[in-house]
Amino acid sequence: MRTWSRSLLSAEFSVAAFRPSGVITLTTDFGLREPFVGVMKGVIHSRAPAVKVIDLAHDSPAFEPLEAGFWLARSWQYFPVGTVHVAVVDPGVGTERAILVVEVQGHLLLAPDNGLLAPLAAEGKLDSVRALGFESLHKFGIDVVSATFHGRDIFAPVAAELAAGRCQPQDLGTPANIAHGGYQPAKAERNLVEGVVVAVDRFGNLITNIERDMLVGNAWGWAVTVGSRKVELRHTYGHAEAGEYLALVNSFGVLEVARCEGSAFEGLGVGKGAAVRAVFTPENAPKNAQN
Amino acid sequence: MRTWSRSLLSAEFSVAAFRPSGVITLTTDFGLREPFVGVMKGVIHSRAPAVKVIDLAHDSPAFEPLEAGFWLARSWQYFPVGTVHVAVVDPGVGTERAILVVEVQGHLLLAPDNGLLAPLAAEGKLDSVRALGFESLHKFGIDVVSATFHGRDIFAPVAAELAAGRCQPQDLGTPANIAHGGYQPAKAERNLVEGVVVAVDRFGNLITNIERDMLVGNAWGWAVTVGSRKVELRHTYGHAEAGEYLALVNSFGVLEVARCEGSAFEGLGVGKGAAVRAVFTPENAPKNAQN
Amino acid sequence: MRTWSRSLLSAEFSVAAFRPSGVITLTTDFGLREPFVGVMKGVIHSRAPAVKVIDLAHDSPAFEPLEAGFWLARSWQYFPVGTVHVAVVDPGVGTERAILVVEVQGHLLLAPDNGLLAPLAAEGKLDSVRALGFESLHKFGIDVVSATFHGRDIFAPVAAELAAGRCQPQDLGTPANIAHGGYQPAKAERNLVEGVVVAVDRFGNLITNIERDMLVGNAWGWAVTVGSRKVELRHTYGHAEAGEYLALVNSFGVLEVARCEGSAFEGLGVGKGAAVRAVFTPENAPKNAQN
Numbered sequence: 001m002r003t004w005s006r007s008l009l010s011a012e013f014s015v016a017a018f019r020p021s022g023v024i025t026l027t028t029d030f031g032l033r034e035p036f037v038g039v040m041k042g043v044i045h046s047r048a049p050a051v052k053v054i055d056l057a058h059d060s061p062a063f064e065p066l067e068a069g070f071w072l073a074r075s076w077q078y079f080p081v082g083t084v085h086v087a088v089v090d091p092g093v094g095t096e097r098a099i100l101v102v103e104v105q106g107h108l109l110l111a112p113d114n115g116l117l118a119p120l121a122a123e124g125k126l127d128s129v130r131a132l133g134f135e136s137l138h139k140f141g142i143d144v145v146s147a148t149f150h151g152r153d154i155f156a157p158v159a160a161e162l163a164a165g166r167c168q169p170q171d172l173g174t175p176a177n178i179a180h181g182g183y184q185p186a187k188a189e190r191n192l193v194e195g196v197v198v199a200v201d202r203f204g205n206l207i208t209n210i211e212r213d214m215l216v217g218n219a220w221g222w223a224v225t226v227g228s229r230k231v232e233l234r235h236t237y238g239h240a241e242a243g244e245y246l247a248l249v250n251s252f253g254v255l256e257v258a259r260c261e262g263s264a265f266e267g268l269g270v271g272k273g274a275a276v277r278a279v280f281t282p283e284n285a286p287k288n289a290q291n
Numbered sequence: 292m293r294t295w296s297r298s299l300l301s302a303e304f305s306v307a308a309f310r311p312s313g314v315i316t317l318t319t320d321f322g323l324r325e326p327f328v329g330v331m332k333g334v335i336h337s338r339a340p341a342v343k344v345i346d347l348a349h350d351s352p353a354f355e356p357l358e359a360g361f362w363l364a365r366s367w368q369y370f371p372v373g374t375v376h377v378a379v380v381d382p383g384v385g386t387e388r389a390i391l392v393v394e395v396q397g398h399l400l401l402a403p404d405n406g407l408l409a410p411l412a413a414e415g416k417l418d419s420v421r422a423l424g425f426e427s428l429h430k431f432g433i434d435v436v437s438a439t440f441h442g443r444d445i446f447a448p449v450a451a452e453l454a455a456g457r458c459q460p461q462d463l464g465t466p467a468n469i470a471h472g473g474y475q476p477a478k479a480e481r482n483l484v485e486g487v488v489v490a491v492d493r494f495g496n497l498i499t500n501i502e503r504d505m506l507v508g509n510a511w512g513w514a515v516t517v518g519s520r521k522v523e524l525r526h527t528y529g530h531a532e533a534g535e536y537l538a539l540v541n542s543f544g545v546l547e548v549a550r551c552e553g554s555a556f557e558g559l560g561v562g563k564g565a566a567v568r569a570v571f572t573p574e575n576a577p578k579n580a581q582n
Numbered sequence: 583m584r585t586w587s588r589s590l591l592s593a594e595f596s597v598a599a600f601r602p603s604g605v606i607t608l609t610t611d612f613g614l615r616e617p618f619v620g621v622m623k624g625v626i627h628s629r630a631p632a633v634k635v636i637d638l639a640h641d642s643p644a645f646e647p648l649e650a651g652f653w654l655a656r657s658w659q660y661f662p663v664g665t666v667h668v669a670v671v672d673p674g675v676g677t678e679r680a681i682l683v684v685e686v687q688g689h690l691l692l693a694p695d696n697g698l699l700a701p702l703a704a705e706g707k708l709d710s711v712r713a714l715g716f717e718s719l720h721k722f723g724i725d726v727v728s729a730t731f732h733g734r735d736i737f738a739p740v741a742a743e744l745a746a747g748r749c750q751p752q753d754l755g756t757p758a759n760i761a762h763g764g765y766q767p768a769k770a771e772r773n774l775v776e777g778v779v780v781a782v783d784r785f786g787n788l789i790t791n792i793e794r795d796m797l798v799g800n801a802w803g804w805a806v807t808v809g810s811r812k813v814e815l816r817h818t819y820g821h822a823e824a825g826e827y828l829a830l831v832n833s834f835g836v837l838e839v840a841r842c843e844g845s846a847f848e849g850l851g852v853g854k855g856a857a858v859r860a861v862f863t864p865e866n867a868p869k870n871a872q873n
Contacts, residue, residue, distance in 0.1 A: 034784060147833075236384065347617040369628070527677065
């Protein structure tokens with residue numbers, strides 16, 4: 001499995017101690033039909049009653065760590081410095097896959113090393129990456145470990161200990177690399193950006209991995225193609241007629257293909273993994289500038 | 292767009308200051324598959340760590356502000372006085388639609404002016420209505436505003452400031468009217484009430500806009516028709532055989548058509564928008580009185 | 583309706599007072615599309631602002647108390663002693679079915695007497711069982727009772743009073759039995775265990791009522807059959823190829839039939855209620871031991 005070398009990280013070892021905010025976020029593919037998430041919260045509360053747990057997402061597509069990782073990479077920064085972000089989309093639970101503890105700008109992320117952290121790593125912001133040493137868990141009273149529910153038996157208690165300020169990342173493991181897990185950032189050239197649909201949201205919007213910064217120059221000069229369909233770049237959903245397709249840079253900073261008051265996913269018949277191209281054609285700029 | 296004149300409001304300007312309870316409720320059509328709701332909570336917690344956020348509903352049908360507004364109008368009163376209720380079902384996000392701050396009996400509601408607040412306004416209980424002045428947001432450090440996620444960039448920080456007691460509704464905007472957004476209350480005459488199905492709940496119950504008070508006189512004298520089907524008025528679900536259809540005044544004070552241990556929606560083949568009639572026929576009263 | 587005699591309970595009357603942890607868990611079949619759960623939290627918060635409410639599950643299949651009860655029996659122990667667990671899967675709401683308050687190892691459970699508590703009762707751990715006396719509710723200011731939403735009007739306020747330490751189980755009702763509600767534990771003989779699929783989880787795993795302890799001796803000597811399909815017992819999901827079926831003792835201590843990175847439910851075409859057999863065949867042991 002390919003990995004990013006640690007030399008890409010902005011700082012190999014952080015020296016400042018982690019200072020918990022008392023908040024833990026949870027991202028899983030567990031859904032809410034069974035009590036899996038609730039039980040994780042029970043474990044966290046039992047160890048750290050004063051900690052606040054905030055759900056980030058639990059209905060992520062099952063077994064798809066990259067999609068959960070994409071959203072996590074776009075969300076952690078809206079929480080206070082000192083937050084512990086736990087992400088468990090983990091088809092390899094119980095095998096020898098590592099569990100990583102990552103520091104980024106005063107936040108901690110805890111996730112299996114299966115690509116979930118690759119979208120964040122690709123942004124090159126990580127301050128440290130460590131693999132959890134299972135033997136070090138005993139120090140914190142974490143002993144009973146099932147083979148199939150590490151969310152409850154490892155992630156929840158470790159997050160609780162970190163959020164309660166009773167341990168530091170360096171107490172939990174040794175420096176490690178992050179697995180790509182198949183994640184591919186978009187490729188940007190001067191007048192051409194090529195990416196893919198990384199997620200289809202609940203509204204049927206096609207979320208891509210093309211970043212705002214890749215669309216340099218006059219934004220309105222870019223023409224977007226998804227599948228075989230050309231769509232125009234607009235400022236927001238409301239700047240189109242009901243039923244019309246549009247592209248926009250969404251609130252998470254990436255290109256999105258949407259349908260006004262409808263589902264681009266259903267209407268266009270393209271979904272996750274579909275190729276998306278943006279081509280800079282300066283002559284388009286005047287026509288769309290008023291959007 | 293038709294509006295309710297402010298003269299219908301029970302008091303045009305409230306004089307008493309809003310006294311926050313420290314609770315915010317959230318109603319959205321964002322679902323829980325993506326981290327939209329979680330990120331709103333991150334923003335709220337970052338500004339007001341002591342505030343408690345309670346989810347009211349997030350799987351409301353997308354783009355249907357009237358249904359979300361119906362439920363909100365039936366739910367806010369179960370929270371403590373001083374609660375801030377945020378509702379974001381907002382297909383017009385990023386366009387010039389207003390955002391309203393409404394006072395009702397010591398509670399605040401924050402929602403786009405697209406009909407979401409119409410069901411509440413129709414009850415005539417509002418104490419004040421103001422449109423958020425975007426320029427006034429700067430005073431509270433709310434500057435970065437995306438075109439597509441006002442839930443995170445406007446609603447969440449404004450609610451946090453209000454719930455933390457750092458601003459009052461009158462700091463945020465000027466008096467305004469409320470758009471109907473197509474909302475129609477039921478019509479009640481002496482012996483005839485005509486309404487519609489406003490929501491189908493998860494159990495397949497058909498929830499109508501016919502209020503308990505419209506069914507005056509001997510309740511058991513009313514015969515209910517939905518689509519072409521007549522159903523009998525009962526006291527509760529359990530007072531029918533499995534599979535049988537019934538009408539009842541539900542726990543939110545409106546007429547509902549249900550199927551005992553089943554789905555009226557699936558069984559009757561009628562859904563949102565279907566006409567519902569209740570006719571007072573006194574001769575029915577004795578027969579149903581024991582229900 | 584069959585009941586378990588109280589003599590099966592580990593102690594007929596608990597003498598120690600209930601000492602609340604300040605946590606309430608909620609299990610319902612209400613979903614999150616409508617504000618039913620949110621309104622329950624509003625009622626709890628209005629009475630007991632310092633209490634923390636944790637969602638256990640809300641997307642349980644509607645009208646199926648046994649499945650909710652199965653998960654509850656496997657989850658309560660992950661919360662701190664002193665937690666009040668509220669479970670409302672209640673097709674008989676408004677009829678004369680009792681509401682039970684049960685004590686188990688310092689926890690309280692509050693549920694309708696329709697079989698929901700049968701999976702827990704079958705484990706024989708209960709310390710006391712009482713039926714809520716509706717007339718005793720007046721003492722705690724619980725007066726307005728709808729016929730259709732006892733979750734809001736009875737369960738939530740009673741749980742709040744208990745979690746706030748303002749009343750004890752013995753203030754609320756008199757000793758009672760627990761209805762079976764059709765619940766059948768698995769039957770275990772020496773070399774044969776016969777159970778059923780009690781739940782299909784979100785991943786399509788088939789969860790059975792066969793307990794770890796029933797698979798005595800060398801675990802790897804057991805052959806599992808679900809429907810007409812034989813599957814091998816493994817240690818965890820990862821110890822199989824993608825697409826392969828396996829059986830394992832899951833993290834809640836029961837036998838589960840799964841498909842590696844897929845859905846056993848969809849692949850095998852068997853679901854809830856399907857017969858599951860485990861047969862001890864010692865000659866299998868060596869072959870599977872390395873799993």
